[in-house]
Amino acid sequence: MIEATNLHRSYRIGPKSIEVLHGVDLHLKKGECVFLCGPSGAGKTTLLYTLAGLERPQQGSVVIAGTDLYALGGRRQAAFRNRHIGYIFQNYLLLPELTALENVMVPGAIGRADTREAALEALKRVGLEQRADHLPSELSGGEQQRVAIARAIVGRPSVLFADEPTGNLDTRNSEEVMALLTGLARESESTLVVVTHNPALSGRGDRTLWMCDGSIEERRPGELVG
Numbered sequence: 001m002i003e004a005t006n007l008h009r010s011y012r013i014g015p016k017s018i019e020v021l022h023g024v025d026l027h028l029k030k031g032e033c034v035f036l037c038g039p040s041g042a043g044k045t046t047l048l049y050t051l052a053g054l055e056r057p058q059q060g061s062v063v064i065a066g067t068d069l070y071a072l073g074g075r076r077q078a079a080f081r082n083r084h085i086g087y088i089f090q091n092y093l094l095l096p097e098l099t100a101l102e103n104v105m106v107p108g109a110i111g112r113a114d115t116r117e118a119a120l121e122a123l124k125r126v127g128l129e130q131r132a133d134h135l136p137s138e139l140s141g142g143e144q145q146r147v148a149i150a151r152a153i154v155g156r157p158s159v160l161f162a163d164e165p166t167g168n169l170d171t172r173n174s175e176e177v178m179a180l181l182t183g184l185a186r187e188s189e190s191t192l193v194v195v196t197h198n199p200a201l202s203g204r205g206d207r208t209l210w211m212c213d214g215s216i217e218e219r220r221p222g223e224l225v226g
Contacts, residue, residue, distance in 0.1 A: 007060035022214030035202035038211035086152030122150040142173035
């Protein structure tokens with residue numbers, strides 16, 4: 001489903017160039033659930049952005065479902081992402097002036113039919129159909145994250161990326177949200193990639209990858225130490 005090859009990405013800070021991705025290779029199967037762990041600053045979010053088409057690598061390629069993501073032009077790439085990729089941001093990024101339902105409808109505004117019905121169904125899948133008309137400010141942190149998940153799955157994408165989806169939640173809500181997210185991915189046979197600082201949650205996945213100094217390696221949950 002995802003084939004990333006020789007990904008390089010660096011940033012310039014003053015006179016110094018900091019390499020964040022150092023020739024990363026990654027191959028994920030359809031329906032696979034993978035957790036990406038590692039210390040802060042290791043490049044996890046940069047890798048996720050690169051895999052999702054949100055940040056172009058300086059070298060390397062990302063192929064999703066047989067399509068070379070960075071070979072597509074701007075509009076074609078945006079259309080491909082909208083159709084095939086769901087992304088859950090760490091800080092939810094809900095539009096404060098829109099209701100839960102309207103936030104979930106946003107991706108559907110880019111070309112999909114039956115937007116309202118699809119958004120209501122997505123909210124139902126995350127258990128928030130009764131909160132559809134509430135603004136984000138009227139929702140708890142856990143509820144806001146569920147709305148963000150609903151927005152990511154509304155188009156039933158083949159790939160889901162989640163950047164620290166429990167980073168702002170307490171332990172109980174973290175467990176509930178992670179169980180919901182992995183359950184939805186398995187139900188729809190979506191490939192799921194989750195960035196987390198919490199190694200205890202990574203046992204829910206099929207594989208756990210450890211990222212450090214711009215490179216990744218596979219580890220068992222018991223080996224998740226820096």
